[in-house]
Every structure is written in C-alpha cells, then in structure tokens.
Amino acid sequence: MIKLNNIHKSYEMGSSKLHVLKGIDLEIEQGEFVSIMGSSGSGKSTLLNILGMLDNYDEGSYHLAGKLIANMSEKKAARLRNEMVGFVFQSFNLISFKNAMENVALPLYYQGVSRKKRNVMAMEYLDKLGLKPWAEHMPNEMSGGQKQRVAIARALISKPKIILADEPTGALDTTTSYEVMEILKEINEIGITVIIVTHEHDIAAMTQKIVRLKDGRIHEVIRNGELSEFRYKYSKELQPA
C-alpha cells in the first residue's frame, strides 16, 4: 500500500539547511493501524506530510497504491489527496463559518458531487459518528471531541484508502481521546489504513504497529506481537512517576 524507499527531506532555513528526514525506509500494508512516535523535531510530522502529499521529498521514492508519487502538478496532487487520503488534525481545522454538515460535505464539493447528494451523505456520516443533532451547529458551538468527530467524518466522506491523523488526540482530554481512538479503530476494522502521529504512549499502544523516529531515522518498529511487551514496558515506565 505505502512503500517508502530512502526518503530524504531537508528545509532551507535562511542560509543553513535543516536535514529533517535522513533516509526513511518503510512499508505499510493495506488495513494496518500504525502510529508514528518520536520526540519533537524527530521528523514525524514531516513524514506524515510527505505521506499525505502535502509536501515534497528531496530524495528516494514513495509509492502509494503502486503509483510513484513524485513531481506531481498541484492539481493532480489535490485530486489524489481528495480520492486517497483523509486528514485529521490536532486542531481539527474545521472551516469556522460553515456548520458541521457543510464541513463534512466539503471534500465532496471538490469531487463535483451535487449539493443535495453530498448533504445527504454528510448527514449519513454525522449519524454514524453520533452527531446528527449537531449537524446545523457551527464549529465554535461544539466541544473538542465533537469537533474532532466532525473532522473524522469529513476525512471519511470521500471514502479514502488511508486516514492520516496528526496528533488527533493532542487537544483532547483522556476520555475523549479514548473515544476518538475507538472511532479510529472501528474505521481501521472496515479496512482503511490508519496512520497517526502521536507522542502519547497510551495512544500509540492502541495501534498495531509503532514506528519510532529518532533524528530523522527509524529508530525501531514495534509490531503486533511485541505490543504487549511495549505496553508492559510503558506501564513500567509510568510506575515510578
């Protein structure tokens, strides 16, 4: 599904060059639930942006569903994003002057779906996430958890292959965080690949695979079977505190 081969990425910071990703090799299969961890500055968000075609990479190759993603026109990238990827952000990124239903329906607008049809679909997805009574509410009238559920509904409406979530629980309290993770899990169970960036161990522990980044390189990959080990380690880490 996703195949990264020796990805390099650096940013120009005035005269100096900041080398963020120093050769990432990563393979993610269809239907996996992956979390990317790492301290700040380890390049986890950059990696997510490259995966989501929001940013270009300098070196290496990136294949998404068998297609090489490189040097695409903005227009093509926009279409591919719309079809393949759904985004969930830490700060929700809902459009403030649109109500919940309109926000959810927006990706379909860029697919050219008629207004009536996309509003019906948006209501369907809001219903799935238990937000039907909130359809007419504006983002500033909703709680963080509700906003994030609206954002998830928006990510799902275009029936993407991958959901990319950048710190989806970063702005939420523990209970709501777990609710959101529960939703992401359910999404994953219907066969959608879910990749989240997080720095919270308990959140990462709910996924099937953890990719740990350190200084722009993959430090370790913890797989399914090893997760219980990770959980154990993690809880041990917490105990002295």
Added chain:
Amino acid sequence: MFDIDKWQEIFATIKKNKMRTFLTGFSVAWGIFMLMILLGSGNGLSNGVASNFMNDAVNAMWIWTGETTIPHQGLKTGRPVQFHNDDYDLIKSLSGVETASGRYYMGNTRYSYGKESGEYTTVTCHPELNTVENMELLEGRFINSVDIVETRKVVVIGKDIKEALFKDIPALGEYVNINKVPFKVVGVCIEPGSTRNRNAYMPVSTAQKIFSGGNRLHNFAVTINGQTLEESQQIEERIRSTFARKLRFDEKDESALGMYNKLENYIQTMRIFQAIKIFIWIIGIGTLIAGIVGVSNIMLIVVKERTKEIGIRKAIGASPASVIGLILLESILITTIAGYIGLVLGTGLMEGINYMMVQSAGEAAQQGETVFLNPTVDFNVAVAATLLLIVAGAIAGYIPAKRAASIKPIVALRDE
C-alpha cells in the same frame, strides 16, 4: 459555470467580514463616483461655454475703426479712420468672407407711438447681420434685401421697446415715429445671451438717406468660412491688409482698425476645455487606480487571513484553480457592485443637478449667460468606466489569488 456553492461561500465570507467588505467597496465606489462627478462637471462647463458661443455665429468676426496711432505714409497720428459704403462692397468681395453686414449706430434716437415714447439705440444694418448675430424673431421678419434696395422705412424693434411703447397692442404693421419720421414695424426680436433688448434695427440705406448719415458706416459684422485657427487668422490678416492699403494706415496699427474674431476665440477656448477634460480624466483615472490599489491591498490581507482556511481546502482536495476562482470572484463581485453603486450615485447626482437647473432656469435658460449646461456623462463612457473597473478588480484580485493558490497546505496548517 454558475456554481451556487461558490457564490454561497463568497457570500459567507463577505457576511463574516462586513467592515472589510464595506471599506473595499467604498474605495471603489468613491473612485467611480468622483470620476462621474468630475466628468459630468467638465462636460457641463464645456457645454455651457459652447452654448454661450452659439449665441452668435461661431465663425463671426467684428471689425471697427478708430484713430491711427502710428504715422503712415507721411500722415500724422490721431487721424480718424472711417468706413464707407464702398468698403462694404469691398469686404463682401474678399475671399473667405461668407456674409457681411455694415452697421451705423445712431445713439439715443427718440421712438414714439401714441402717447408713449423713449430713447433707444438704432442699429442700421444689412440683412446679413442676422446671420452673424443669430437674433431670435418673436414676431414678423428681419430686414431683407428689398428693404435695402428700395430704402423702405421699416424697422425691427427689440422686445423691450415693443413692451414699452405698445404694451399689449400688437406692434406688427403699426407705424412708430423715429425722430419724428414714421417707420413701419416689421418684426420684434430678442438677442439670445442678452437680458437687454433695447436695440432697433433698420435698413442701412434708409437710415443714411433720411438721417443724413451720408455713406458712412461704423463697423462690419461678418461671417468667415475658415475652419481652423490658421485659416481664420489668414482671413483676418487679409481683411486687415486690404483696409490698411485702402484707408491708408499702418497694418500693425491695432487702434486704427479693431477686430474681434470669434472663431479664433472659440477654438482657443475649446482647446482649453480639451486640456481641462484631459486633466479631469487623469485625476479621475488616478482616483480609480487608488480604489483599485485599495481593493488589491485588502484582498492581499484577505488571503493572509484566510491562509489556514485555504490550507484546509487544499488538504481536502481543492485545486489551485478553485482557490484562485474563490478569491477572484469575491474581488470581482465587490468591485462590480461597489462600482455600480458609485456609478448610479454619481450619474444620479449629476442628472439631479441638471434637472434642478432646467427646472429653476425654465424660460430664462435661453436667455442670459450660463456657464453650466447639461452636466451629464455620456452613457458609453459610464459603461466603459464600469467595465474598466471590473477588469481592474479582476487584476487586483488575481495577484492575491495567485498567492493564495501557491500556499502550501503544510505551511498554512502549521500556523497553530
């Protein structure tokens, strides 16, 4: 493609930012409003002045005599120069002269009818005078060539004379005593552009015969057929040099022979108005540009403010073209509506002024001097200005829109 969604999104942003939209619109509306007022006033002034010129034939020229001030051919200065009937024949025969009328003024002639009497100026003239001075005949006719040939005792009196002597009695066909000689009234006239109509006109031949004027003439009123300033000046020169030779004075002697060339004046005045018009256009366009720069500026800020929103849109699949369309349409919409409002207000104001002037002036509009007439803007100019504004609005919106489209979603979303 008419896309309700696109428009709904534009209206949503406009509604959310009423103040910003108002300021943008205001700068544009003000620009076009001022342009309309400037152009309208310019037109009004130039129409007014042109109509003043039209009181007399535009190509009129007046020639009069005085005393010499430069010694010439052994003759001393201070010698009076006098026109005679043969000079009239001469000027008529000069090339470039279309029509000519001689005039002999008799000041303070006594007019009486019944018990009423008064002193008025008598202008003795040829029928051609009417071509030059465009007199408006309220009743009857002007002096004609038969009157001249047969030295008929007829007179055309001004409206004021008619009112003073005849009151409500019809004057036409009545006999009025002029210095105790009865003359038949054949017409009543007014002079456009003058509030006093106290002149009476009689055939020059009759006057010379009856009032012992001999064959003397005071001045000539002629029309010339010069089209350009140069042509009319040539004709002027020709007349001057011809009379200089015949009446023996120096050609440069301005006081021996005075001339007033209306065409020359008209052309010069119109040139000034042309310059004023150009100036007005420059100011108007400057105002417009200021408005457009305002729009452009505000749209740049809009793009800055909406960076995050644009980032979100791009993340969920908006193409650069759709982002450009969104910003551009908003800019065009604001400039078009605001421009239209400015246009309506500007032309409305000028039409209102015009209407009020017509109302208050009424009959007097034909009489007296006006400096302001029909201060309206050509419809085509108004439409062209609006179109220009819409195009400019599109350009003003395009630069920020292009910038918006090139925003990288990550940059936009990293803003948090």
